[in-house]
Amino acid sequence: MMRTVVLFICFFAVFGCKKKDDPKPPEQAQLLFPDKNSECTTGVDQDATTSRVTFRWQRSDNTDSYELRVTNINTNTVQTISTPNTTSSLPLLKGQPYSWLVRSRNNQVDNTISSETWSFYNSGSRTTFAPxxxxxxxxxxxxxxxxxxxxxxxxxxxxxxxxxxxxxxxxxxxxxxxxxxxxxxxxxxxxxxxxxxxxxxxxxxxxxxxxxxxxxxxxxxxxxxxx
Known part of the structure; x- marks a missing residue:
């Protein structure tokens, strides 16, 4: 009987008190669209100066939400939006150059990680483009x-x-x-x-x-x- 009790205590010590794995930090999202160094022609007209552009990226592991960050290169104006999805849209000025990235977040850890940064022009009336x-x-x-x-x-x-x-x-x-x-x-x-x-x-x-x-x-x- 004593031997059985000892074995049970050992089993409980090894398996019953096993510590849970620490939560893993999020992985880097891979950008899909708008393409890098391209002219985006798929924006939906909002008015004469603005169109709504849809951004897409691949889902990353250990990620609960994403922060889309879009910057007007000429004015340095930044727009951000948080979403649990792998797509989101923002209104952008036509004919302007933009850069964008996606930051991955995990609610259980403080660490975040950013994707690559891609640049593109939002289509407009421009016939020439700055580099x-x-x-x-x-x-x-x-x-x-x-x-x-x-x-x-x-x-x-x-x-x-x-x-x-x-x-x-x-x-x-x-x-x-x-x-x-x-x-x-x-x-x-x-x-x-x-x-x-x-x-x-x-x-x-x-x-x-x-x-x-x-x-x-x-x-x-x-x-x-x-x-």
Whole structure:
């Protein structure tokens, strides 16, 4: 009898008191539409200046709700909406460039995670388009990096224009924020540049994309530190 009781206590200790797994943070949502670096022509007219655009993304694991965040690139005006669904719509000005992302949330944890950021033009009366702001690829924002054997770090980006008429890329790079030194003016096909750096120093840089119509867009300022 005593042996049975002992076995029961051991069983209860192992299985009855097993701790529940901690809730998992949400996974990153994958964007679907509007397409990256495109002109969105599916907006439903609201009036002469506005159309309602529907956004879609894939469902992500461990996610209870999503926050859609849409920014007018020209005015920096931000619209947000929360939804448990993988689609939502917002009224947007016609002929304006926008960027958008989706933030995943889990009600049981504080962690959130954002999707990639995509850009597009909302269709309107425009016949020419300014370039999209260059997408910074490396170094990542606030990344700590090692210089190479030549005491250099490679900056890289991706530039896009619906008209395919990018004429030049200007790279500003310095220890000041915002960067004040024009490091190089490059051809439209350029997507990287090596810059000289010093260990223990923080640098700031941005990319200005210019097209044949005289339009120019700014990537925004990025920073990195050299180890």
């Amino acid at each position: 999209f702001p260059a997408e910074i690829l490396t170094p990542n924002m606030s990344e700590k990096v090692f210089k190479d054997i030549n005491n250099e770090v490679t900056l890289s980006w991706s530039a896009s224009d619906l008209d395919n008429d990018i004429e030049s890329i200007e790279v500003y790079f310095s220890e000041q924020n915002p960067p004040t030194d024009l490091e190089a003016t490059l051809s439209n096909s350029s997507s990287s540049l090596k810059v000289s750096v010093v260990s223990g120093t923080t640098y700031y840089w941005n990319v200005i994309t210019k097209d044949a119509e005289g339009n120019a867009t700014n990537s925004g300022v990025y920073t990195f530190s050299v180890l």
